[in-house]
Amino acid sequence: xxxxxxxxxxxxxxxxxxxxxxxxxxxxxxxxxxxxxxxxxxxxxxxxxxxxxxxxxxxxxxxxxxxxxxxxxxxxxxxxxxxxxxxxxxxxxxxxxxxxxxxxxxxxxxxxxxxxxxxxxxxxxxxxxxxxxxxxxxxxxxxxxxxxxxxx
Numbered sequence: 001x002x003x004x005x006x007x008x009x010x011x012x013x014x015x016x017x018x019x020x021x022x023x024x025x026x027x028x029x030x031x032x033x034x035x036x037x038x039x040x041x042x043x044x045x046x047x048x049x050x051x052x053x054x055x056x057x058x059x060x061x062x063x064x065x066x067x068x069x070x071x072x073x074x075x076x077x078x079x080x081x082x083x084x085x086x087x088x089x090x091x092x093x094x095x096x097x098x099x100x101x102x103x104x105x106x107x108x109x110x111x112x113x114x115x116x117x118x119x120x121x122x123x124x125x126x127x128x129x130x131x132x133x134x135x136x137x138x139x140x141x142x143x144x145x146x147x148x149x150x151x152x
Contacts, residue, residue: 018040018043018044018045018131019043019044019045020066021040021044021045021046021066021067022045022046022047022048022063022064022065022066023040023045023046023047023048023065023066023067023068023069024047024048024049024050024056024059024060024065024067024068024069025037025040025047025048025049025050025068025069025100026049026050026051026052026053026055026056026068026069026070026071026074026079026082027049027051027069027070027071027074027100028051028052028071028073028074028075029071030051032071032100032123033049033051035127036069036100036130037049039127039130039131040131043131048063048065051074052074052075052076052077052078053074053076053077053078053079053081053082053085054076054077056068056070056077056082057077057082057085057086060086060089060092060095064091064092064095065095066095066096067095067096067097067098067118067134068086068095068096068097068098069098069100069121069134070082070083070097070098070099070100070117071099071100071101072099072101072112073101073102079099079101080115083097083115083116083117084116087116096118096119096137096138097116097117097118097119098117098118098119098120098121098134098137099112099117099119099120099121100121100123100125101120101121101122101123102122102123102124108120118137119134119136119137119138120137121133121134121137
């Protein structure tokens with residue numbers, strides 16, 4: 001996928017056609033998976049879930065989501081490793097990945113973004129702002145990519 005096509009896909013996500021979203025939620029906590037899944041499904045998205053990075057990668061062999069919501073601290077394979085594997089695979093490297101994490105200390109957001117994630121949402125998230133947080137991640141990503149693409 002070309003950079004131009006990737007940017008168009010991100011712009012489409014940011015335009016909020018939620019009913020066209022196919023989302024992979026990867027989190028070891030059943031309540032977190034359930035809540036994120038229910039909010040997204042209620043909003044019209046199709047949602048697939050996995051309990052760890054190994055399961056998440058197996059799901060990616062079956063379909064390519066619009067984006068991934070990925071917890072960082074999980075057993076078997078954490079979100080950091082799953083992100084590295086997604087980025088290393090030419091079939092999946094273009095998928096936006098948003099960290100959905102309890103890592104909310106000073107500097108965590110920057111570390112997450114520098115590690116290949118495209119967005120960051122701290123847990124616990126608020127139901128009232130969950131969808132707007134996802135959209136904010138896509139708007140931020142679109143803005144940063146537009147800044148990077150400006151001619152010299």
